[in-house]
Structures are given as structure tokens and as C-alpha cells.
Amino acid sequence: MPTKPDQGARTPAARAENVLDVNDLAVHFQLQGGALSRLLGLKSRSVKAVDGVTLTLRRGEVLGLVGESGSGKTTLGRALLGLVPATGGSITYHGRERGDRLVSQMRGAELRRLRTDLQMVFQDPHAALNPSMTMEVAIGHPLVIHGIASGAELRQRVEEALERVGLSPVERFLGKYPSDLSGGQKQRAVIARAIILQPEVLVADEPVSMLDMSVRAKILQLMLDLKRDLGLTYVYITHDLATAKYFCDRIAIMYLGRVVEIGATDEIFAHPRHPYTKALLKAIPEPDPDKQVPRDLPRGEIPDAAEPPLGCAFHPRCPEAVAGCGWESRDLRALLEEHWTRKVEAYDDELELIGDLDGLSTPSTTAKLGSGGAGAVRALLDRIRTESPDEPLWRGVTGIDPAGNGVEVHFRPADAPALRRAGSVDVACVLYPEVPGAGS
Amino acid sequence: MMDLIDDQAAPVVPSDPVLEVRDLRVWYGTERGPVRAVDGVSFDLHEGEILGVVGESGCGKSTLGRGLIGLLPDGSSRDGTLRFRGTDMLALRPKEQHAMRGRDLGMIFQEPLTRLNPLMRISEHFAETLKTHDRSISKAEIERRSLEALRVMGIPPTRYHAYPHEFSGGMRQRLMIALTLVLRPAFVVADEPTTALDVLVEAQIIRILHDLRTNYRTALLLITHNLGIVAEACDRVAVMYAGEIVEIGAAREVFSHPQHPYTRELLRSTISLSTTGLNYIDGAPPDLVEPPSGCHFHPRCPDAMKICAARHPVSRMHAGGSLASCWAADVRAGILATVPAAELEPLPREEIGVADEA
Numbered sequence: 001m002p003t004k005p006d007q008g009a010r011t012p013a014a015r016a017e018n019v020l021d022v023n024d025l026a027v028h029f030q031l032q033g034g035a036l037s038r039l040l041g042l043k044s045r046s047v048k049a050v051d052g053v054t055l056t057l058r059r060g061e062v063l064g065l066v067g068e069s070g071s072g073k074t075t076l077g078r079a080l081l082g083l084v085p086a087t088g089g090s091i092t093y094h095g096r097e098r099g100d101r102l103v104s105q106m107r108g109a110e111l112r113r114l115r116t117d118l119q120m121v122f123q124d125p126h127a128a129l130n131p132s133m134t135m136e137v138a139i140g141h142p143l144v145i146h147g148i149a150s151g152a153e154l155r156q157r158v159e160e161a162l163e164r165v166g167l168s169p170v171e172r173f174l175g176k177y178p179s180d181l182s183g184g185q186k187q188r189a190v191i192a193r194a195i196i197l198q199p200e201v202l203v204a205d206e207p208v209s210m211l212d213m214s215v216r217a218k219i220l221q222l223m224l225d226l227k228r229d230l231g232l233t234y235v236y237i238t239h240d241l242a243t244a245k246y247f248c249d250r251i252a253i254m255y256l257g258r259v260v261e262i263g264a265t266d267e268i269f270a271h272p273r274h275p276y277t278k279a280l281l282k283a284i285p286e287p288d289p290d291k292q293v294p295r296d297l298p299r300g301e302i303p304d305a306a307e308p309p310l311g312c313a314f315h316p317r318c319p320e321a322v323a324g325c326g327w328e329s330r331d332l333r334a335l336l337e338e339h340w341t342r343k344v345e346a347y348d349d350e351l352e353l354i355g356d357l358d359g360l361s362t363p364s365t366t367a368k369l370g371s372g373g374a375g376a377v378r379a380l381l382d383r384i385r386t387e388s389p390d391e392p393l394w395r396g397v398t399g400i401d402p403a404g405n406g407v408e409v410h411f412r413p414a415d416a417p418a419l420r421r422a423g424s425v426d427v428a429c430v431l432y433p434e435v436p437g438a439g440s
Numbered sequence: 441m442m443d444l445i446d447d448q449a450a451p452v453v454p455s456d457p458v459l460e461v462r463d464l465r466v467w468y469g470t471e472r473g474p475v476r477a478v479d480g481v482s483f484d485l486h487e488g489e490i491l492g493v494v495g496e497s498g499c500g501k502s503t504l505g506r507g508l509i510g511l512l513p514d515g516s517s518r519d520g521t522l523r524f525r526g527t528d529m530l531a532l533r534p535k536e537q538h539a540m541r542g543r544d545l546g547m548i549f550q551e552p553l554t555r556l557n558p559l560m561r562i563s564e565h566f567a568e569t570l571k572t573h574d575r576s577i578s579k580a581e582i583e584r585r586s587l588e589a590l591r592v593m594g595i596p597p598t599r600y601h602a603y604p605h606e607f608s609g610g611m612r613q614r615l616m617i618a619l620t621l622v623l624r625p626a627f628v629v630a631d632e633p634t635t636a637l638d639v640l641v642e643a644q645i646i647r648i649l650h651d652l653r654t655n656y657r658t659a660l661l662l663i664t665h666n667l668g669i670v671a672e673a674c675d676r677v678a679v680m681y682a683g684e685i686v687e688i689g690a691a692r693e694v695f696s697h698p699q700h701p702y703t704r705e706l707l708r709s710t711i712s713l714s715t716t717g718l719n720y721i722d723g724a725p726p727d728l729v730e731p732p733s734g735c736h737f738h739p740r741c742p743d744a745m746k747i748c749a750a751r752h753p754v755s756r757m758h759a760g761g762s763l764a765s766c767w768a769a770d771v772r773a774g775i776l777a778t779v780p781a782a783e784l785e786p787l788p789r790e791e792i793g794v795a796d797e798a
Contacts, residue, residue: 068638182724184797212497213665214709215797217718239638242711246718269713283643285668286712289692293650293672297643301608317640337596344587347597357598 018094019201019233020057020080025050025104026088027072027079031306047305049075051257053089054419057201062227062234064248064265066241066280070302072257077203077237079104081118082111093117096200116146119194123206125186129178135162136174139193146197161192164229165222184215188222195226203235208243220247241284245269253277256305256313258416263425273427275320300334310363311414312430318392324430326414327396329367333360335393339384353380355406365413370406377406457484458626458659459508462521466500466507469515475728477503479683480520482755485627488653490660492670492691494706495680498725501663504680505629508661509545510537524627543573546625546658550632552612556604562615563600569619589618592655593648610641617648621656628652631663646673667710671695679703682726682736689762699764701743722792735767743768744787747779 027050037044050072057063057080065073078084080091086104093101095117106114122128129138140158143149149157162170165188178186187207194202204223208216220243226232238244244251245265252262253274261274272278279298285291298317303309309316311326316334318325336354340347351357355371370377378400385394399410414430422432466478477500485491493501506512508522510529522529524544529537541547549555556565566586570577587597593614604612613633620628630649634642650673652658662674670677670691677695678688679702687700698704708719723740726732732739738748745767753765758773770776771784 068640182797213711214496214706214721214724217709217711217720218797220711221718221720240711241639242713242715245713246711246715279640281713283639284713285643285646285666285672286714287667287671287695287707287710288712288714289671289695291672293647294643295647297647298640299644301610301641302638337598340598341591341594341596344591344597351598 017059018056019059020103021092021094022053022055022057022080022089023092024089025053025076025079025086025091027075027084028087045306048257048308049084049305050079053257053259055252055259055262057233057235058250059200059233060231061249062236062247064244064251065235065237065254066239066244066251067254068239068302070256070305071254072305073237073239073254074205075257076254077120077205077235080201080203080235081120082106082114083120113146115142115199116148116197117199118201118203119197119199121187121191121194121202121204121207124210125183125190126178126210128190129186131178133177134174135167135176135181135189138178139189139196142193142197148197157196161196162189164195164226165189165192167192182215183211184219187211187219191219191222191226195230195232198230199232201233201235203237205237206239207236209238209240216243223247241280253280256302256308258313258428259419259426260314260428261425262419267424271423273422273425273432274314274429275318275431276314279317279319299338307363310365312417312428320431321392321395322430323395323412324414325392325396326416327365327393327411329360329362329364329409329411331393332367332369332409333357335384335391336360339387342387350380353377365411367409367411368403368406369409373405374402374407378402381407381409456526457486458525459485460521460523461485461508464504464507464518464520464522466503466512466516466518468503468513469517470729473729476683476731477516477728478507479728479731481680481683481685483678483685483688485659485661487626487659488657489676490650490653490662490674492674492677493661493663493680494665494667494670494677496706496725497665498728499680500683500728501680502631503683505547505631505661505663508627509541509547509629511541511547539573542569542623542625544625544627546620546623546628548613548616548620548628548630548633550635552609552616553604555616556612558604561601561603565615565619566622569622573623585622586618589622592621593618609637610644613637613641613645614648617645621652621658624656625658627659627661629661629663632665633662634664634666634669642669649673667695667707668712679706682731683728684736684765685763686737686766687762687764689760689764693760693762697760697762699758699762699769700737700766701741701768702737703764705742723796735765738787739790740792741768744789745771745784746787747783749787750783 028046028048031045031047053076065076067073075084079086082103091103093103095101136158139161140154143154143157159170162168162173167173167185167188208219211219227234236247248265251265251268252259255276261268261277268277272281282294283297296319298319300317309326310328315321315325316331353372353376354369359368396411397409398412401408417428417430419426419428420433462482464478464481468475468477481504493504495501507518518530567582570582570585595611595614607615634645637645646669649660652660664670674691676689677691678685679700681702687694687703694703698707705721709721721740726736734750735748735753738744747767753767755763755765756770757763758769
């Protein structure tokens with residue numbers, strides 16, 4: 001069985017060569033506010049789908065972009081091809097033939113020409129193929145659009161592409177419509193359409209996640225074969241760490257628009273550093289009956305990207321969080337809700353004491369709460385703290401002061417951690433790089 | 441943190457089975473003839489037990505799950521024996537069956553958002569569910585039972601009056617589970633309950649389902665295509681192929697010593713963290729209007745013998761306690777001494793191309 005592509009075959013010079021350079025890339029989407037807020041000229045909110053991402057794609061490698069839904073991995077993949085406009089930073093494509101070009105500034109015809117070099121394989125093969133086009137028309141379409149081939153040559157190149165992706169005998173498939181094909185066959189057709197322009201880079205967005213498990217391995221094997229035969233470079237976008245481990249040379253773990261850990265696949269899996277990476281690895285259900293249902297997993301879900309948590313975006317869920325992670329008002333609200341989930345019977349009385357929770361919904365390092373008297377609210381917070389003294393939120397509290405009928409809780413402010421070197425990988429976490437003696 | 445649930449899973453005490461299934465068949469009528477989606481399935485399920493059902497798409501997993509509850513489309517029919525706590529379900533009138541759904545038989549679906557009414561608050565969902573089965577239930581009792589169900593699922597009481605769209609995907613699935621369990625059904629079918637969820641949330645939901653045995657003593661049929669989930673969360677596993685259970689046994693035993701070649705190949709083709717090479721099963725599950733002769737898996741089976749194409753194998757108990765229907769497994773166990781040697785010769789395999797792949 002073939003395993004990973006032979007890394008020794010690449011020369012040192014080729015290894016150093018980059019196909020794409022991404023520098024401080026930002027993709028922000030403006031949210032349309034209500035009519036009233038536009039009338040009043042209020043600042044509209046934006047979703048930072050990708051924020052401050054810097055990475056390189058090396059020629060001939062498979063780079064994995066791994067994360068949960070909402071992590072920005074798909075947006076980043078699309079931005080690499082210019083399918084979504086960058087709102088900040090730059091993407092440079094070092095083409096084999098036409099030299100360096102700035103993808104992030106391309107528009108119109110220029111962007112369309114880029115498609116002959118950078119192509120995409122989509123997640124859902126059922127949606128990616130036009131139901132009224134036969135395979136011959138669909139797969140040859142890119143050649144027609146770019147005016148590269150027609151007539152007999154077009155047909156010959158379509159047949160070659162079908163042959164390459166294993167849809168043979170080609171005569172059986174040329175006249176077929178997408179509805180005649182199984183999921184695996186459709187994905188093969190999508191791949192054929194992507195490689196027919198002889199691109200340098202393929203961005204594959206979850207290419208196997210919609211397929212039955214018995215075909216997933218086949219499609220991945222096909223992609224490895226094509227990479228070897230055609231000298232392709234892949235960006236592999238996935239939420240599935242198991243296929244990423246097998247398929248990728250390097251992996252970037254993404255969370256809420258940022259890369260939180262990036263490095264060689266072997267190192268990331270052998271020594272995961274970021275608490276998020278560790279959690280993902282622990283959560284994967286393995287077909288090993290000796291493994292138990294994991295217990296110490298991060299709580300909650302990926303938060304709203306329009307208003308990400310202050311400090312490190314992962315801190316509200318992080319099992320290793322410390323004082324300087326960026327604790328804030330919304331974390332206090334979550335803490336109260338968790339407390340009431342455990343103690344439903346105390347909910348009505350205590351809510352009266354706390355009053356309106358909405359004040360805790362605006363991100364701030366100062367949280368004002370309580371309407372039943374400063375002393376009583378303080379006593380309640382102390383009681384909750386005694387209940388779960390290990391709750392990391394308390395480490396970030398710098399003071400609790402009386403304020404009116406309630407209290408003001410002050411948190412230590414913190415910035416989002418930047419990617420820093422730790423061993424042979426880069427990690428964005430306040431715990432890294434490890435300072436000798438500061439541990440435990 | 442969410443450690444609301446005691447870590448120690450109670451050992452399963454042998455008792456009368458909650459569900460007895462014998463030779464159950466669920467067929468759909470089509471123009472081409474009957475589709476044998478479930479064809480002669482037998483198993484028992486006990487209180488507090490989790491049975492995983494695995495197999496490729498189109499092997500009858502979902503039809504089995506719906507067939508057990510009686511949620512089948514028009515043009516389908518059930519036959520065989522299906523006993524819930526001793527009651528013959530197939531002999532009941534439709535109205536009586538309807539009354540049992542929800543109260544005794546629960547179902548958790550794949551996409552929670554499509555199962556919740558967007559115009560109803562969570563509290564109203566609970567009230568409707570509880571009132572349907574007990575018209576005289578008091579308001580206070582509804583609230584008490586709802587909040588208790590939410591507590592077990594880790595949903596704060598502050599969200600009791602919220603609308604479905606205000607919840608995240610994982611929370612919605614917890615809500616669905618809470619809505620199913622508030623009636624305390626003894627048997628629940630969960631059909632791919634985590635497929636649409638992220639891996640961390642999936643792990644949270646699997647943990648909740650796994651802990652149902654301690655909290656509610658529920659018997660659970662967990663349908664999934666993810667073998668990892670079965671290995672971690674299930675006591676027993678049934679492997680389905682072409683409408684039949686080809687192997688069933690303790691999850692640990694089936695995963696470490698698969699008897700049926702289909703089980704073995706399914707495990708081998710799963711890409712996991714320990715995968716070092718890509719394996720796959722050629723071909724696709726057969727058309728269930730006209731399944732292959734003999735063992736339905738023989739055209740794709742690497743171990744196929746001549747007898748496999750001619751005669752349907754018999755379900756037999758193997759060392760380790762698994763039941764499997766496979767001639768090759770019988771030969772290995774030394775059971776087939778009387779079969780002529782010529783019938784045990786390898787079956788010449790027909791080439792399976794991409795043209796037949798799933």
C-alpha cells in the first residue's frame with residue numbers, strides 16, 4: 001500500500017520554493033444592520049471570517065486546513081483562489097510560468113485567468129455539477145470557457161481527464177448526467193473538471209466528507225495518484241483529523257478565523273501543543289474498543305464570529321486556561337448559567353438577586369451585575385466560587401467592587417495571542433513558548 | 441464544567457429484554473417489485489443497553505430503526521415478530537401503536553432544526569409533548585419535568601423560554617434528546633444523531649447518549665456510519681449488509697475478532713488516527729429488489745468460496761460469543777466438515793470497476 005508521498009525525492013531547492021505566500025490576510029464580511037441602525041449611521045458589525053493569517057504553501061506539498069465549522073477554513077481556501085475578496089493583507093502566487101502575481105488585488109479577467117493555475121474541488125459533488133450537462137460537456141467546460149480547446153482536441157482532452165480519474169471505459173461515462181452517477185463517481189468527475197486545465201494548485205474543500213466511508217479511501221488514493229502524476233500541490237480543507245493525518249504534510253489548525261497551531265503533521269499529532277488541538281485529538285472517535293468515551297472535553301461550542309471572545313478566542317472552552325487568557329463579562333454570564341443548570345431549584349431566587357443578565361452580554365473586562373444589594377450579590381458569587389474553586393475564570397478576576405445595588409467584577413485585559421515558535425511548530429497560546437521554571 | 445453525570449456506568453443487569461426482534465422484515469413496494477430493505481433481522485435489546493448498528497448507506501440501517509418504531513412511509517409493510525416488553529407490536533392496531541410512540545418508543549433524528557417548530561418556544565415544545573400523553577398534567581409538573589430533562593442535557597434554565605433558532609447546533613440536538621427523554625421511553629432509536637455536528641460537539645452528544653443508561657435506564661439503538669462511535673459508546677454492535685445483520689456481538693469482540701469478512705473490510709477501510717495505508721471495499725451494496733444469490737456479500741467478498749454464491753449462510757455462534765452468517769467463518773471454526781471440498785474452493789472473482797462503485 002502506498003503511504004505518504006515520498007518526501008526524500010524532492011530536492012532541497014524545490015522544497016524551499018513557495019507557490020503561495022499569505023501575509024496577514026484578513027477576510028471580513030460586513031453584516032447588514034437593520035434599517036434603523038443604517039438610518040442613524042451606526043457602525044455596522046462585521047464577521048472576521050479570516051483574521052491575521054500568515055502562512056506559505058510550498059510547491060508539491062499537501063497543506064491541511066483543519067478546524068470545526070465556523071473556523072474560517074473554507075473562507076481561507078476560497079480567498080486563496082480569489083473567490084472571496086481579501087479585506088486586508090496579501091496573497092502572492094509564485095506561478096511557474098507567469099511569475100509572481102498578487103491574488104489579493106486581482107479582479108475580473110485577470111482573476112479568471114488565474115483559474116488555469118489554481119482550481120477548486122468542492123465538498124458536495126451533487127451540487128457542484130450542473131444537472132443538465134453531460135459529463136462530456138461539464139468536464140470540458142473549463143477548456144471552452146478559457147478558449148483553450150475545441151472540436152476533436154476538446155473531446156480528446158475530456159477523455160484523457162476521465163481516464164485519469166478512473167471513469168473508464170470513457171464511452172460509458174461521456175454521455176452520462178450527474179443523476180446517473182454514484183457519489184464517488186460524481187466526485188471523480190468534479191476532480192476531472194478541476195485538473196483538465198492542468199493547474200498547479202488544487203484547493204480541495206472536504207472532498208470526501210459527503211461520501212460513503214467505503215469510497216473515501218478510494219478518492220483520497222486517487223488524489224494522491226494525481227498529485228504524483230501531475231506534480232500538483234494541494235490545500236486540503238477538512239474537519240476530519242484522521243484523514244488529515246494520513247493525507248497532509250503540514251497542518252494548520254484553525255479556530256474562529258485564526259491559525260492557532262501550524263507545523264509538520266507528524267509533530268502536531270505526536271506532540272499537540274495548543275489546548276484546542278489536544279481537545280480535537282482526544283475527541284476523535286477511534287474504532288478501538290479499549291478507548292472510552294472522552295470525559296474532559298471542552299464545554300460549549302464555537303462562539304459567534306461577529307463578536308468573538310476577548311483575548312484568546314478559545315479561552316471560554318479551554319481546559320488549560322490561565323489568568324491572562326482574556327476573561328470577560330460574557331464568561332461570567334456563562335458561569336452563572338452553568339451554576340443554574342446544576343442548581344435548577346435556586347434559579348428563581350438567585351435570578352432576582354442578579355437581576356437582568358443582558359448587561360453581561362456586551363464584551364467588556366468590567367462586568368456589572370446584581371440588583372439585590374452589593375453584599376448579597378457578592379455572597380452569591382463567593383458561594384458559586386466555593387462550589388467549583390478550580391473554575392479558571394476566577395484566576396482572571398482582579399477585583400470585585402460594590403457598585404450601586406450590585407457589584408462590579410474586574411477582569412485582567414488580554415490581547416489575542418500571536419503565533420509563536422514552540423519546538424518545530426508555531427502555536428498561538430499564552431502557554432507557549434514554555435518558560436523554563438514557570439510551568440505546572 | 442459539564443460534569444453533571446456520574447462517571448461510572450452501571451453494569452448491565454440481565455433482565456427480560458425490552459425489545460425482542462425475530463425475523464423482522466420491512467419491505468417497500470416499488471414498480472420493479474418489493475425492496476427488501478430489512479430482511480429477516482433478529483436480536484434482543486435489554487434495559488440500559490446500547491446496540492450500535494453500522495453498515496454502508498443503503499444497507500437498511502435507517503429502515504430498521506424506523507421499522508422498530510413503526511414510522512414507515514406508505515407502501516411499506518412489516519412482518520415477523522416484534523415484542524416490546526412482551527407485547528406483540530405488529531398485532532396492535534395503528535391507534536395503539538401511535539399511542540406508544542413517544543411514551544414508550546422514542547426517536548432522535550439527525551437534523552434537529554427540521555424537527556423543532558421555529559415558532560414555538562422550548563417551553564411550548566415541552567408542554568405539547570407532555571400534554572399529548574397526559575392531558576391532566578399540571579403547569580408546575582410540566583415545568584419541573586422539563587427543567588429536569590434540560591438539566592441532564594446541560595442546558596441552563598435561562599434558555600427555557602427561548603426559540604429554537606437561538607440555540608447552536610449542539611444545543612439543538614441536546615434539546616431533541618431532552619424532548620425525547622422527558623417522556624421517559626424505555627426504548628430509543630437514535631439515527632445518525634451526530635452526523636451534522638463538529639467533532640467536539642459530537643463527542644459531547646455521544647457522552648450524553650452513553651450516559652442515558654445511568655440516568656434513564658433506556659435501551660438505545662444507535663445507528664451510525666462511524667465505527668469509532670460504536671467502539672466507544674456501544675455495548676453491542678450489529679453489522680448490517682443488504683438488509684440483513686451479518687454479524688452481531690459484543691462491541692469489543694466484534695472489533696477485535698471480526699468473524700464476517702464484511703465487518704473486517706469495513707474496519708479496514710475506516711480512516712482513523714492509526715491508519716497507515718488506504719484500504720477500501722470494491723463495488724457498492726447491491727440493489728435490494730434483486731439481491732445477489734447465496735450470501736449477498738459474495739460478489740465483493742475477498743474470501744468468497746463456491747458455496748457462497750449458491751447457498752445463503754446460516755447465522756452461527758462463534759468463539760467469543762458473536763453471531764455471524766458466513767461460510768468462511770464456519771470453515772475456520774471447523775463446522776463445515778460435511779460440505780464437499782469442491783464447494784469450498786475459492787470463487788473466481790469478477791472484476792469490479794469504478795463503474796460499480798458507491
